[in-house]
Amino acid sequence: MRIDGRSLLRLDIPTLSLQAFGETFRIEELYLFLLLGLVLVLVFLLLTLVLGRAWCGWACPQTTLTDAAEGLARLIGVKVEAGKMTASTGQKVLLQLFYIGLSLLFAANLTWYFVSPYDFFARLSEGALGGGVLLTLGVVGGAVYLNLALVRRLMCKEFCPYGRRLMCKEFCPYGRFQTVLVDPGTLTLRFHPDEAHRCIGCGACARSCPTGIDIRRGYQIECINCGRCLDACRQVMARRQQPGIIRYTFGLQGRGLKALLNPRLLLVALVFAGLSAGLVVAMVGRPEASLKLARAAGAASRVLADGRQVTFFNGFVTNRLQQERVLSLAATLEDGTPVEVKGPVFNIALGGGEKERFNFALVSPQAVPGSPLRVQVALDNGRGETLAREQAFITAPKDNKL
Numbered sequence: 411m412r413i414d415g416r417s418l419l420r421l422d423i424p425t426l427s428l429q430a431f432g433e434t435f436r437i438e439e440l441y442l443f444l445l446l447g448l449v450l451v452l453v454f455l456l457l458t459l460v461l462g463r464a465w466c467g468w469a470c471p472q473t474t475l476t477d478a479a480e481g482l483a484r485l486i487g488v489k490v491e492a493g494k495m496t497a498s499t500g501q502k503v504l505l506q507l508f509y510i511g512l513s514l515l516f517a518a519n520l521t522w523y524f525v526s527p528y529d530f531f532a533r534l535s536e537g538a539l540g541g542g543v544l545l546t547l548g549v550v551g552g553a554v555y556l557n558l559a560l561v562r563r564l565m566c567k568e569f570c571p572y573g574r575r576l577m578c579k580e581f582c583p584y585g586r587f588q589t590v591l592v593d594p595g596t597l598t599l600r601f602h603p604d605e606a607h608r609c610i611g612c613g614a615c616a617r618s619c620p621t622g623i624d625i626r627r628g629y630q631i632e633c634i635n636c637g638r639c640l641d642a643c644r645q646v647m648a649r650r651q652q653p654g655i656i657r658y659t660f661g662l663q664g665r666g667l668k669a670l671l672n673p674r675l676l677l678v679a680l681v682f683a684g685l686s687a688g689l690v691v692a693m694v695g696r697p698e699a700s701l702k703l704a705r706a707a708g709a710a711s712r713v714l715a716d717g718r719q720v721t722f723f724n725g726f727v728t729n730r731l732q733q734e735r736v737l738s739l740a741a742t743l744e745d746g747t748p749v750e751v752k753g754p755v756f757n758i759a760l761g762g763g764e765k766e767r768f769n770f771a772l773v774s775p776q777a778v779p780g781s782p783l784r785v786q787v788a789l790d791n792g793r794g795e796t797l798a799r800e801q802a803f804i805t806a807p808k809d810n811k812l
């Protein structure tokens with residue numbers, strides 16, 4: 411997808427920038443990504459505290475891939491029960507072909523964050539994808555294929571190579587977090603004990619469970635809140651004109667939404683709100699352009715014949731907006747006295763997201779006796795607005811000679 415000809419979401423390695431929703435963010439704005447990262451971590455925390463493993467059951471790429479694999483398996487007649495497949499040889503061959511196709515699609519999709527799909531297919535047909543892209547396709551595609559062929563739902567639950575309760579491990583770190591984060595107010599699926607007498611013991615709930623648990627034994631951390639047992643039970647009970655026995659509930663004590671009003675959740679919500687507000691302020695106050703100055707290496711300050719002093723600098727200007735800008739530098743002393751700027755620093759035309767490096771010199775309005783002269787350098791947009799400011803110092807040469 412494109413906005414004004416630019417990708418909706420793309421990491422541009424050559425320019426070290428991120429295109430996102432019509433904006434371009436450069437590497438210098440890394441602090442925004444850190445802030446966004448913290449906000450996303452808190453979103454995950456909140457989601458887990460409120461909705462339990464809903465991410466695992468509804469949005470995680472691992473679940474999506476596994477659902478796709480199981481969906482296709484069912485389409486070709488494979489029996490899928492409790493997350494296990496029973497397939498004939500022909501069906502297994504078909505499944506492996508599907509895994510290979512899905513893995514390549516997944517890997518290609520990942521590269522599209524870096525190479526536009528429009529360029530990707532053109533370069534693919536010319537055999538000019540490049541080593542980095544081919545390596546990514548091979549490594550990611552291979553990893554996804556092994557995942558589909560060997561791991562699938564194992565990723566989401568405890569894996570006990572030597573039997574239950576012996577050296578059990580969890581592949582997924584997020585799955586491990588659940589045990590810490592799920593609290594008495596979290597949304598979960600519940601086999602209602604008060605209505606257990608209505609259960610006919612058909613086992614449809616356990617057979618439909620992708621993680622292979624039986625919800626009738628009570629809450630288990632392997633539950634990913636997918637709701638399949640609820641659907642299965644509802645269908646069975648509907649034939650008997652009765653409501654299902656399995657339901658969603660906030661907390662196991664049946665306190666409803668009130669269970670969410672607990673100190674832990676409120677504290678996380680408060681931190682989330684504070685960080686989100688900080689991110690919004692940082693985005694709104696994002697400068698339209700940036701200016702960086704550095705003393706020119708190897709070009710010493712000089713005293714001119716009239717006693718004024720000149721110091722040489724390198725300037726770096728970045729246009730952070732998408733529209734073309736014409737920018738100029740101006741310099742003043744702290745008391746507002748103009749300082750002469752020499753060099754190609756006027757009417758610098760920069761396209762959207764472009765940057766430019768240039769050399770220039772600051773000339774003091776009078777001799778600087780000994781101590782450096784502090785100068786305010788401003789980047790103007792030609793309409794009287796200052797987009798960025800930096801400080802520079804005009805210094806006296808060491809030997810103070812012409």
Ligand code: SF4
Nearest residue numbers: 619633634636637639
């Ligand atoms: S117990 Fe029910 S909601 Fe939980 S993972 Fe199994 S089918 Fe999904």
Ligand code: SF4
Nearest residue numbers: 609610612613615643
């Ligand atoms: S699907 Fe419903 S009725 Fe059947 S065993 Fe599970 S809880 Fe009982």
